Amino acid sequence: MKVHVLCPASSVTGGPEALHQLVDAGQCLGYDMAMVYLPEDDPDPTPEVFKMYRPRVVREVLDSPDSVVIVPETGTLQFLSLRHATRALWWLSVEHFLMRSEAMRQQQGTAQSPMDFVFDPRFGVVHLAQSEYARLWVERKGASAMMLTDYVRDEIVQRARSLRSGAKEDIVAYNPKKGLEFTRQLMALSPPQIRWVPIENMSPAEVAQLLGRSKVYVDFGPHPGRDRIPREAALCGCVVITNTQGSAGNAIDVPIPPRFKFDERHPLTVPLVLQRIAEAMGDHASLAAEMAPYRAAIEDQRRVFIEEAFVMLSTLEAEHARNRLQRLAA
Known part of the structure; x- marks a missing residue:
């Protein structure tokens, strides 16, 4: 054959x-x-x-x-x-x-x-x-x-592991090509001490460095499949927050706890997402620990x-x- x-x-x-x-x-x-x-x-x-x-x-x-x-x-x-x-x-x-x-x-x-x-x-x-x-x-x-x-290739996994334990900053990373309209709503009401950094015009190494410094990665795009950036963000130690569209709508493709997934069509979603981001900024270690099963699945x-x-x-x-x-x- x-x-x-x-x-x-x-x-x-x-x-x-x-x-x-x-x-x-x-x-x-x-x-x-x-x-x-x-x-x-x-x-x-x-x-x-x-x-x-x-x-x-x-x-x-x-x-x-x-x-x-x-x-x-x-x-x-x-x-x-x-x-x-x-x-x-x-x-x-x-x-x-x-x-x-x-x-x-x-x-x-x-x-x-x-x-x-x-x-x-x-x-x-x-x-x-x-x-x-x-x-x-x-x-x-x-x-x-x-x-x-x-799968996420070994080079990216190994680089993310080395970055995971580094110092974190009050940064929310996001992909401006996906879900930008809703992300802008979050940015407009976000506290000024939080930096929102788009993943654009960056080399793979620069993306990894950003995710390694960020406390949160948000993705409110369509999730047409198992996207790479949410997986790399989790590997780098980010708290991953998504919507419930596409592959993010089930617990197999994006196996993060339900409290990190939001339906952006709901009128209360913006304040709820901002609340979760505030929790991640204040106690990043605890919330990032909830991503451990997701990281383990990615590495396997x-x-x-x-x-x-x-x-x-x-x-x-x-x-x-x-x-x-x-x-x-x-």
Whole structure:
């Protein structure tokens, strides 16, 4: 069984890193894995930061009965050119699919999106879920998905450990690309001694340094999957505060105590969040200790991911073996 993983070339966001982690895990498990970058015009398409995963790179997708083609939800239309390979769709972000699907529906003026074929049993798409949120969403669409999460790479984990015990300041870190409207409401009513620092225009090392100094990290964005920054913030010793959207809405993807999750639609949420932030500023050690189970889960994600990759690949391999026997018997 040959497995080809499609990945956007030269992209260094969380989704492409998960795709590199999958190729690496599959290679370590002894499977015939390869990365196919799209577009294919770059002679050295593997980003420098991901070369540690040592992906074997091929230029063309193998479309045969004994091959598997894995794509993220942003690449579903790549399936339409396949006739023989097993199609596997990895749901790294539900929202990305929904936005692209809605844009295509409006563009073509149809009631259904052209991307909805992935839920048609006739296409035999295998669904993989990076989050419990995605797994449940796929289930509501009438399909089932195998869990295939991802992990925070060792370099980031080790750096965060070294920063966790350092001196903390009255800083609230936030991602200005996510949930900024609500965060601005918090900032407007926050005491002047608290500094609100956006995570923007920073290198990975600078992000880590900021999180290492911060007492709190807030994230009121859509949480389309298991986002990396909340995990890194927890590893760095921040008290993590989120809303209840997307993957933050369950206790599996973001397993922090319920008292650190808030529904921003409620009229009392702003003062309640500010109260929790004040508690973290006054007694950071106690509140940060409540993040310990979350940190432990994050540090164990690499082991879990390799197990999930093994289950997924061995399941597909067994299915291919059954199909070969059926073809021989026909």
